[in-house]
Amino acid sequence: MDSTGKERRGKVAGPRLKKEKTMNTVIVSNFPEDATETQLQDLFWEYGEVRAVRFGTRRKYALVAFDDPKGAELAVWGGGKKMSGQKLKVKMAKWDV
DSSP: OOTTSOOOOSSOOOOOOOOOOOOOEEEEESOOTTOOHHHHHHHHGGGSOEEEEEEOGGGSEEEEEESSHHHHHHHHHHOOOEETTEEOEEEEOSSOO
């Protein structure tokens, strides 16, 4: 029954849950200015097959796309990657390449 005393039938109202989309892409920053797509691909290959590497605006970040979401997760949690002595920052992207 609802607040008016009437019996309610049909669908139960409740919060709609968004289906989480699994992401295959990570954002990498703090790499040397002379870094290449091939170098980043080689560096992240250990986490899974890298599908693509794209540099962002003014090369301040790069998008590294994996074939499998597990590769992206491992890259984020793997941590400690360095390139020319600089520790890379890696986080999950909100979009895929």
